[in-house]
Amino acid sequence: MRTFYPIVADLAGKRCLVVGGGRVAERKVGGLLEASAAVAVVSPLISDMIAAWEAEGRVTVVRREYTEGDAAGASLVFAATDKREVNERVYAEAVARALPVNVADRPDLCTFVVPAVIRSGPLLVTVSTSGTSPMASARIRDRIEESLGEGLDRFLEFTAEYRLSVHNKVSDPGLRRKLLAELFSDEALDAVKAGDWGSFRSRMLAQLNEA
Ligand SMILES: C[C@@]1(CC(=O)O)C2=NC(=C\c3[nH]c(c(CCC(=O)O)c3CC(=O)O)Cc3[nH]c(c(CC(=O)O)c3CCC(=O)O)/C=C3\N/C(=C\2)[C@@H](CCC(=O)O)[C@]3(C)CC(=O)O)/[C@H]1CCC(=O)O
Ligand SMILES: NC(=O)c1ccc[n+]([C@@H]2O[C@H](COP(=O)([O-])OP(=O)(O)OC[C@H]3O[C@@H](n4cnc5c(N)ncnc54)[C@H](O)[C@@H]3O)[C@@H](O)[C@H]2O)c1
Known part of the structure; x- marks a missing residue:
C-alpha cells in the first residue's frame, strides 16, 4: 500500500x-x-x-x-x-x-x-483512504462531522482569541498549559455539540481574569 x-x-x-x-x-x-x-x-x-x-x-x-x-x-x-x-x-x-x-x-x-473534507471556520478535517476507497472516505467524513456537531466555528473563534489572551497574560508555562487544556476539554466539545457553551465560556473568562 x-x-x-x-x-x-x-x-x-x-x-x-x-x-x-x-x-x-x-x-x-x-x-x-x-x-x-x-x-x-x-x-x-x-x-x-x-x-x-x-x-x-x-x-x-x-x-x-x-x-x-x-x-x-x-x-x-x-x-x-x-x-x-x-x-x-x-x-x-x-x-x-x-x-x-x-x-x-x-x-x-x-x-x-x-480527501473528503469538513470545514468549520478555520477547522479543516480531511479523510483519505490513500486512494483505495473514496466512498469510504466520504462516509467516514460524515460520521466525524456528526460527532462534532454544529457551531464549532464560533467556538474556535473564541478559543483562538482566548489562546492569544493566555499567551499575552500568563507567563508561567504550567498555568498556560492548564488553562489551554481546560479550553479544549471533552466538557467544552460536548457543550459545543449541544449548542450550549455560554456558561463554559463565562467560567473560562473568569478563570483567565483571576490568573
Ligand atoms: C474524497 C473525494 C474527494 C473529491 O473528489 O473531491 C474523492 N472521491 C470522492 C467521491 C467518489 N469517487 C468515486 C465515487 C463512486 C464510488 C466508487 O467508485 O468508489 C465517489 C463517491 C461519491 O460520488 O459519492 C469514484 C472514484 N474515485 C476515484 C476513482 C478512480 C479509481 O479508483 O480507479 C473512482 C472510480 C471511477 C470509475 O468508476 O471509473 C479516485 C479518487 N477519488 C478520490 C477522492 C481520491 C482518493 C481519496 C481517498 O484517498 O480516499 C482518488 C484516488 C483521486 C482523486 O480524485 O483525488 C470524493 C468525496 C466527495 C465528498 O466530499 O462527498
Ligand atoms: N476521482 C474521482 O473522484 C472520480 C469519481 C467518479 C468518476 N471518476 C472518473 O473520472 C472521469 C471523469 O468522470 P466524469 O463523471 O466527470 O465524466 P463526464 O462525462 O461528466 O465529463 C467528462 C468531461 O471531459 C471533457 N473532455 C473530454 N475530452 C476532453 C479533452 N480531449 N480535453 C479536455 N476535456 C475533455 C468533456 O468535455 C467533459 O466535460 C471518468 O474517467 C471517471 O471514471 C473519477
Whole structure:
C-alpha cells in the first residue's frame, strides 16, 4: 500500500489547471474555489455549475480539447476527462514540468489525491483512504462531522482569541498549559455539540481574569 504524506496547502491566487468539465472536474473546481485558487478549466463541454462560476468571473474556461502546454504556469494539475488517453497526456506534461498531478481515473498515477473534507471556520478535517476507497472516505467524513456537531466555528473563534489572551497574560508555562487544556476539554466539545457553551465560556473568562 502507498503511504501518503498529508499537507494542508495555501492555494490562494495560485493557478490550478483542471482538464475536463464534467461531474468530477466540477467537484475538484469547487474545492479549489473554496481555497481561493485561480482556476483554469480546459474542456470542450462544461457542467452548468462550472458555467455559472465562469459567469461570476470565478473560473476561466477554455472551450477546447486539452493541448500540451496548457499546464504552463500551473501550481497543481487535475486530469478529469472521461478519456484515459487524454488524462495520460495531461499526466505526462505535469510530470515533465515537475508539477503535482491528480488523475481522476488513475489513482496509481496521482502524485496527490484529494480527501473528503469538513470545514468549520478555520477547522479543516480531511479523510483519505490513500486512494483505495473514496466512498469510504466520504462516509467516514460524515460520521466525524456528526460527532462534532454544529457551531464549532464560533467556538474556535473564541478559543483562538482566548489562546492569544493566555499567551499575552500568563507567563508561567504550567498555568498556560492548564488553562489551554481546560479550553479544549471533552466538557467544552460536548457543550459545543449541544449548542450550549455560554456558561463554559463565562467560567473560562473568569478563570483567565483571576490568573
Ligand atoms: C474524497 C473525494 C474527494 C473529491 O473528489 O473531491 C474523492 N472521491 C470522492 C467521491 C467518489 N469517487 C468515486 C465515487 C463512486 C464510488 C466508487 O467508485 O468508489 C465517489 C463517491 C461519491 O460520488 O459519492 C469514484 C472514484 N474515485 C476515484 C476513482 C478512480 C479509481 O479508483 O480507479 C473512482 C472510480 C471511477 C470509475 O468508476 O471509473 C479516485 C479518487 N477519488 C478520490 C477522492 C481520491 C482518493 C481519496 C481517498 O484517498 O480516499 C482518488 C484516488 C483521486 C482523486 O480524485 O483525488 C470524493 C468525496 C466527495 C465528498 O466530499 O462527498
Ligand atoms: N476521482 C474521482 O473522484 C472520480 C469519481 C467518479 C468518476 N471518476 C472518473 O473520472 C472521469 C471523469 O468522470 P466524469 O463523471 O466527470 O465524466 P463526464 O462525462 O461528466 O465529463 C467528462 C468531461 O471531459 C471533457 N473532455 C473530454 N475530452 C476532453 C479533452 N480531449 N480535453 C479536455 N476535456 C475533455 C468533456 O468535455 C467533459 O466535460 C471518468 O474517467 C471517471 O471514471 C473519477
